[in-house]
Amino acid sequence: MSPDADAPLHRPGAPTKPVFLRRLFTPLPPDLTARLAAYPDLLRRAMPLRSGMERQLPRLVRELSQSLTSEREGGPRPGYLSDPRALSAYAWYYLPWNLIRLSRLLPGLDLNLPDNALVCDLGSGPLTFVQALWLSRPDLRRKKLRISCIDRSRRALDLGLKLFAELAGFDPTAEDAPWRIRVARGEYWQGLTDGADLVAMINVANELAGSSRDPLDSRMERVAAQLVESLAPGGRxxxxxxxxxxxxxxxxxxxxxxxxxxxxxxxxxPHREECVLAGGRTRAWCHFNMSPKGAPKWLTTFSDRANLGKERLSLAYLLARKVQPTLEKQAVRVVSGAFALTDVPGSAVYGCSQSGLVVLVAPDRCPPAPGDLLAVEVPPDAPCDGKSGAPRVTLPGDPAARPSERPQPERNERGRGTAPKTPPTRDAGRSRAPKPGGSGAGPAGPLRAGRPGRKAGSPQSREKAGGPARTSKKPAVRPVRRGK
Structure with a gap:
C-alpha cells in the first residue's frame, strides 16, 4: 500500500502496516467435519469388506505407503488401484486425508464456474477431487456441471461414483443430475476435452515424473501445454x-x-518472475503446511494403528487461468510457517513478492498464516536479513485483537500440547526431506537474480507428450510418489 503523502519519512526497521487481501486455507466447517465423521459408513456401503480384510487394513496401508513412496525406478505399477486390496487401503487412508487437504484449499481458490461448465478431472482415482469440490464448495452445488473423470483403474472410478452418490444424495450418472459425471478408463491425456472450464490434476504429475526419460522440466512443460490447449477462454x-x-x-x-x-x-x-526459491541458498521449496485439526477421530485412530499418524498436512499447488495476466500491486504471499530470528524478538515468516523474497517480522509473535495474501509496501531502505539476503519488513502488532482473530499455535493431531512459544529457527529440520505426509522446512532463499527469457515449444499432440528434450540445469530429484 502507498504511504500517506503527509506521513513522515520511513525509518529503517519501523513497522509497516499491511493490507490483508485474502486467506488461502480455511478451517473445516462443522457440516463438513460431520460428513467426514460419518465417512466410514459410506465406505462400508460402497465397498463392503470381509471382517478379515478389515483387520488387515493397517498392514495393507503400510504396504501401499511403501509402494507409493518407493525410490526404486518405476515406483508403483500403473493402475495399482485396480487391485482390490490396494484400493481398500487407499480408500480408508489416503482418500479421507486428501479430502481434508483439498477441503481446506478449495474454498480459498477462484473457482467461480459458470452454469453448464465442463470440468475435466485427470487421474481421478475414486473421484477424490470431485468429492472434495462437493463437500467444500456449497456455492457450486446449485450449478449445473458436466464432469469428465478418467483414470487407469475402472474399479476406482466405480467406487468414486458410489461414494459421490452417497454424499450428494443423487445419481450423478443420470441425464438430469445437477452434476452429471461421466467416467472412463484411460491415460490422463485421453480425458482432455476442448472447451474445458476447469481441468484438474490432483497428485498425478509426480507419478508422470518417472514415466519418461526426458528431463523433468521438459516433461512438465509439455503437460502444461496440453492443459492450456484444452481450456476454453477464461478456463482454469x-x-x-x-x-x-x-x-x-x-x-x-x-x-x-x-x-x-x-x-x-x-x-x-503473486508475480510472474522467477520463483524466489529456485536456486536458493538452502534446500527449501514452496509448499504449504496446515494442521490436521478437524480430522475425524476414526481417521486419526486408524492412522495411528497403521503407524502413519499425522501431525501436519502439506501440499503444493498451482492455479492458472486462460486470461490476460494481471498483477495485484504490492502483493505478498506467505510461503512458510513461523520461525524465530536470532537478532530480533518475535517471530517471522517468508513472503513471496514481485520484488523477490521478503521476511515479514511479527514482534508480537502473531505473524500471518501460511498462504495468506497481503499487500505490503517494502521500503527501499528496509534492513537486509543476514541469512536469506531478503529485506525485512516489520509488521505492527495488534494488542487489541481478540485471541480468536490471531493465528494460533498448531496442536498435534490428538489435540495434546501446543507448539513452543519460541518458534523454531530457520535451520530446524532442514537436513532431509520430509517423511510421507509430514512437512518440510519453510521456504527460504536469496533474492532472485531475474528470470531468463525463454520460449516454450508448441503444444504437443495429446496422444504422446513427445518432442525434443532440453537439458535441465536444476539438481536431480529422486521420485517420491503419493496417492491421489
Missing amino acids: ALVVEPGTRLGWRCLLGMREAFIDLDIHLSGPC
Whole structure:
C-alpha cells in the first residue's frame, strides 16, 4: 500500500502496516467435519469388506505407503488401484486425508464456474477431487456441471461414483443430475476435452515424473501445454501435488510453461518472475503446511494403528487461468510457517513478492498464516536479513485483537500440547526431506537474480507428450510418489 503523502519519512526497521487481501486455507466447517465423521459408513456401503480384510487394513496401508513412496525406478505399477486390496487401503487412508487437504484449499481458490461448465478431472482415482469440490464448495452445488473423470483403474472410478452418490444424495450418472459425471478408463491425456472450464490434476504429475526419460522440466512443460490447449477462454487449470520437493519441481516446470504461454497465474504466485526459491541458498521449496485439526477421530485412530499418524498436512499447488495476466500491486504471499530470528524478538515468516523474497517480522509473535495474501509496501531502505539476503519488513502488532482473530499455535493431531512459544529457527529440520505426509522446512532463499527469457515449444499432440528434450540445469530429484 502507498504511504500517506503527509506521513513522515520511513525509518529503517519501523513497522509497516499491511493490507490483508485474502486467506488461502480455511478451517473445516462443522457440516463438513460431520460428513467426514460419518465417512466410514459410506465406505462400508460402497465397498463392503470381509471382517478379515478389515483387520488387515493397517498392514495393507503400510504396504501401499511403501509402494507409493518407493525410490526404486518405476515406483508403483500403473493402475495399482485396480487391485482390490490396494484400493481398500487407499480408500480408508489416503482418500479421507486428501479430502481434508483439498477441503481446506478449495474454498480459498477462484473457482467461480459458470452454469453448464465442463470440468475435466485427470487421474481421478475414486473421484477424490470431485468429492472434495462437493463437500467444500456449497456455492457450486446449485450449478449445473458436466464432469469428465478418467483414470487407469475402472474399479476406482466405480467406487468414486458410489461414494459421490452417497454424499450428494443423487445419481450423478443420470441425464438430469445437477452434476452429471461421466467416467472412463484411460491415460490422463485421453480425458482432455476442448472447451474445458476447469481441468484438474490432483497428485498425478509426480507419478508422470518417472514415466519418461526426458528431463523433468521438459516433461512438465509439455503437460502444461496440453492443459492450456484444452481450456476454453477464461478456463482454469488446477494442479495439486504432495508438499514434497518433487511435487514442487513438477509445478515449477508447469509454471514456466504457463508464463511462456501468457497464462495468468492465479495462485499461489503473486508475480510472474522467477520463483524466489529456485536456486536458493538452502534446500527449501514452496509448499504449504496446515494442521490436521478437524480430522475425524476414526481417521486419526486408524492412522495411528497403521503407524502413519499425522501431525501436519502439506501440499503444493498451482492455479492458472486462460486470461490476460494481471498483477495485484504490492502483493505478498506467505510461503512458510513461523520461525524465530536470532537478532530480533518475535517471530517471522517468508513472503513471496514481485520484488523477490521478503521476511515479514511479527514482534508480537502473531505473524500471518501460511498462504495468506497481503499487500505490503517494502521500503527501499528496509534492513537486509543476514541469512536469506531478503529485506525485512516489520509488521505492527495488534494488542487489541481478540485471541480468536490471531493465528494460533498448531496442536498435534490428538489435540495434546501446543507448539513452543519460541518458534523454531530457520535451520530446524532442514537436513532431509520430509517423511510421507509430514512437512518440510519453510521456504527460504536469496533474492532472485531475474528470470531468463525463454520460449516454450508448441503444444504437443495429446496422444504422446513427445518432442525434443532440453537439458535441465536444476539438481536431480529422486521420485517420491503419493496417492491421489
